[in-house]
Amino acid sequence: MKALITGTTGQLGFELIRQVVDYSFEAVPISEDELDITDFDRVKKTFQRVKPDLVINPAAYTNVDQAESEPEAAFRVNRDGAENLARICIDHDIPLIHVSTDYVFDGKKNEPYVEDDQVLPLGIYGKSKAAGEQVIESLLPMHIIIRTSWLYGVYGHNFVKTMIRLGKERQELSVVSDQFGCPTSATDLAEAILSVTEQLFKASEPAWGTYHYCGKGITSWHRFAETIFEVVGRIQPVKPPAVRPIPTSEYPTQVERPAYAALCCDRIRHSFGVKQKPWQQSLEEVIKRIFAEETL
Numbered sequence: 001m002k003a004l005i006t007g008t009t010g011q012l013g014f015e016l017i018r019q020v021v022d023y024s025f026e027a028v029p030i031s032e033d034e035l036d037i038t039d040f041d042r043v044k045k046t047f048q049r050v051k052p053d054l055v056i057n058p059a060a061y062t063n064v065d066q067a068e069s070e071p072e073a074a075f076r077v078n079r080d081g082a083e084n085l086a087r088i089c090i091d092h093d094i095p096l097i098h099v100s101t102d103y104v105f106d107g108k109k110n111e112p113y114v115e116d117d118q119v120l121p122l123g124i125y126g127k128s129k130a131a132g133e134q135v136i137e138s139l140l141p142m143h144i145i146i147r148t149s150w151l152y153g154v155y156g157h158n159f160v161k162t163m164i165r166l167g168k169e170r171q172e173l174s175v176v177s178d179q180f181g182c183p184t185s186a187t188d189l190a191e192a193i194l195s196v197t198e199q200l201f202k203a204s205e206p207a208w209g210t211y212h213y214c215g216k217g218i219t220s221w222h223r224f225a226e227t228i229f230e231v232v233g234r235i236q237p238v239k240p241p242a243v244r245p246i247p248t249s250e251y252p253t254q255v256e257r258p259a260y261a262a263l264c265c266d267r268i269r270h271s272f273g274v275k276q277k278p279w280q281q282s283l284e285e286v287i288k289r290i291f292a293e294e295t296l
């Protein structure tokens with residue numbers, strides 16, 4: 001069995017490729033240079049060449065603020081790219097595992113979002129990802145959509161690496177304390193996706209549909225930042241910066257973020273036996289690797 005994986009230079013794509021050797025199927029990594037998912041003909045040719053049995057799509061336009069000034073670019077990748085993959089998966093009669101986001105919700109709930117909660121994105125990025133989900137749902141019955149949140153990894157750009165870098169330069173940092181969510185390690189998410197993939201290859205009647213997967217536990221960006229410096233302090237004896245809690249109103253961004261973006265992951269546990277890991281434990285593992293592999 002062969003899985004085609006898109007976006008392999010991204011933080012999740014990279015982890016998928018790193019871990020797939022531990023599984024019973026083969027993976028064909030395809031970077032954006034080789035496969036622009038917005039180019040239908042190219043996607044079609046790549047499928048004809050690779051002949052995959054399944055596609056995993058972590059490729060996305062992910063710059064939340066920039067999306068506000070270039071909505072066409074965000075929709076081209078996140079909606080049209082998803083549609084291209086879904087259409088060609090139909091032609092080849094193969095399933096698609098697609099990655100989506102907590103930003104499809106408005107964050108007004110005060111308990112973890114379940115998969116069937118109403119999708120009400122606040123900004124262009126969330127709207128483009130929601131449109132990608134909808135097009136896959138409407139075209140391709142054999143799909144798994146996995147929504148995740150606050151993703152960080154050893155490779156690529158993310159909040160954890162930004163905090164570690166800023167902590168070296170500054171004595172004090174101000175971090176938003178009134179937005180809540182679930183930090184998710186790309187390592188854990190890749191493991192979850194690959195476990196689901198392996199089960200799809202074996203199952204006679206897979207449970208197609210939408211799922212949530214994120215780290216276990218809910219926190220604020222402020223507490224997330226403090227925990228990052230606690231972990232760094234255990235690895236390197238350096239004085240951590242003071243982390244000052246501020247309200248969202250003191251940290252203006254191009255687009256409003258969901259104030260509460262926690263995801264309930266019961267469905268993926270029941271259907272595929274995928275368990276969450278406490279976010280603090282995964283954070284420690286990732287920070288140790290960031291230092292060991294010098295990816296800062």
Ligand SMILES: NC(=O)c1ccc[n+]([C@@H]2O[C@H](COP(=O)([O-])OP(=O)(O)OC[C@H]3O[C@@H](n4cnc5c(N)ncnc54)[C@H](OP(=O)(O)O)[C@@H]3O)[C@@H](O)[C@H]2O)c1
Nearest residue numbers: 007009010011012032036037059060062099101148150151
């Ligand atoms: N980051 C988060 O906090 C977060 C939270 C929730 C959900 N998610 C979702 O999780 C998934 C993975 O996110 P990530 O953080 O790993 O993203 P990332 O690091 O930004 O990587 C995105 C990848 O997509 C590729 N890509 C962009 N446009 C493409 C195109 N037209 N054709 C093919 N590949 C293209 C990029 O290639 P280049 O590098 O060459 O441009 C890169 O390899 C995405 O679906 C994202 O929406 C992310």
